[in-house]
Amino acid sequence: MYCRECGNSVNENAEICTNCGVRPLNGHNYCQSCGSETKDQQELCVNCGAKLVINKQAVASANDEPSGLVNFAACCFPIVGLILYFVWRDEKPRSAKSVCKWAVIGFGIGIVLYILAIIFGILAEIALGY
Incomplete structure (x- = not known):
């Protein structure tokens, strides 16, 4: 799994990315499956086809x-x-x-x-x- 904020590889059970200090699925810059760069509103990774995980709490609080x-x-x-x-x-x-x-x-x-x-x-x- 890759951190959605910084793109570094993280353990599947990691609560916090050791590189950037953000929860791995809270970002929107990288794909969680392959680590390739993504855009803000993107829903699918164009590189691997994985559905991008969106943090629902961040969207709801906005x-x-x-x-x-x-x-x-x-x-x-x-x-x-x-x-x-x-x-x-x-x-x-x-x-x-x-x-x-x-x-x-x-x-x-x-x-x-x-x-x-x-x-x-x-x-x-x-x-x-x-």
């Missing part, structure tokens, strides 16, 4: 940016935030945590508004003498 619009929707409709949390918790943990936080905030705001409505209703009833 796409894991919490959206303000989604957070606003979760605040206004907490059930949406709860659903998105369970859908995203494994593949987009930062976004899932953010949307869950805003859903809890929205739920809290809803409870406060409900209590205020009850209090104002009671006060209006007292003031009008019903």
Whole structure:
């Protein structure tokens, strides 16, 4: 096996490349099967035909940016935030945590508004003498 970052030969069970210090399958510069040079978006090695291993965690973390619009929707409709949390918790943990936080905030705001409505209703009833 070859390191995808530096192209040096590494043991199949190696956690870290001893040449560059990167996990062997985390790079994108070389083929893990033959060590020939590859490009960023390349999926197959043109030299040996092997399918290039792509680190899914690195790709997922690049796409894991919490959206303000989604957070606003979760605040206004907490059930949406709860659903998105369970859908995203494994593949987009930062976004899932953010949307869950805003859903809890929205739920809290809803409870406060409900209590205020009850209090104002009671006060209006007292003031009008019903």
